[in-house]
Amino acid sequence: MYPSTPQVLLTAYATHLRATGAAPRTIRLRLLHATAITQLAPSLELITTGDLEAWMHPAHRHYSAETMKSRRSSARRFFTWLHENGHVAADVASRLYPVHVIPAPPRVIPDTDMRLALGHVTTRDRAAILLARYACLRLTEIATLRTTDRTGDALRVTGKGGRIRIVYMHPDLRHALDALEQQLDDPRGWYFPGLGTASHMHPDSMHKIIKRVTGWNPHALRHAGATAAYRATKDLRAVQLMLGHASLATTQRYLSLDEEALRAVATGVALAA
Known part of the structure; x- marks a missing residue:
């Protein structure tokens, strides 16, 4: 059953992330992304794969491939948890295509x-x-x-x-x-x-x-x-x-x-x- 408010859901998701042993910095990033995702539509059930793609790479600003890859990873993990726990009927993030990242040559201090x-x-x-x-x-x-x-x-x-x-x-x-x-x-x-x-x-x-x-x-x-x-x-x-x-x-x-x-x-x- 869908929690009464997004905040209740995010609190439960934070507990899940801590239970997996994720590092504090990783938890903060995942929750930051999950919070943004809950604001894409009035209900999580109304969020589409297209909504997530637009969030990963909004038209009004440029994100690096690394950033888009991180956002995709957060979306997939969040929706996997949502789907497995019955909060959404479909895992729309599973249809997100992988982000191709071309590694930049490393910069080294002389x-x-x-x-x-x-x-x-x-x-x-x-x-x-x-x-x-x-x-x-x-x-x-x-x-x-x-x-x-x-x-x-x-x-x-x-x-x-x-x-x-x-x-x-x-x-x-x-x-x-x-x-x-x-x-x-x-x-x-x-x-x-x-x-x-x-x-x-x-x-x-x-x-x-x-x-x-x-x-x-x-x-x-x-x-x-x-x-x-x-x-x-x-x-x-x-x-x-x-x-x-x-x-x-x-x-x-x-x-x-x-x-x-x-x-x-x-x-x-x-x-x-």
Whole structure:
């Protein structure tokens, strides 16, 4: 039976998402999308596949393929839940066509820009930058890192979907965290506490800090670290584990191979002597 109000339904859907173990950030995005979908028509039963397609790619604004793919995923998941629980008679989202995403070449921060950024930087900002470049951590992983997540030269990182991985640190990163720990009020708390709160810094604030100091999107540091790690080891699987990717294909798209590497491939096809 359809709940009395969309808010009751969304509350039930939020409970479902939490029960699946979805990450808080994923839950917020799914609920944001689900809320928008409930506003497409007076009743969910009146929503059509065409309505969802128009929401995925509205005529009055441009969305990237990645955004449309995310919206499609949210719509399909929401309507699957609605249909399975008897809130709608038909799953109209199941007829949404896949969104074709052409991966853009990864942007990597040059080493010269990294050295320049590290030349005049605070202890806190140095640690954040090196966690992005040397440990290849995501913004949320950096912002939510605790001192108790460190054991010697190893970091216990909680990634997407709550997956845990171990990342070993470069000596420069170890020294940066050593210096930061000396400045923390709580030796067993967050490496990057939020201002005026008992929680950690918001990932958006971390994004602003890294971009302000380096001039680059923080993800460019993660791409650069992954590329450097692969060039040094040629071990794609090890790089995948460091990045916390579920798919090896995702790791492959992260790598920025330069002309020298491509020329080496051309040379390597020669017949054996």
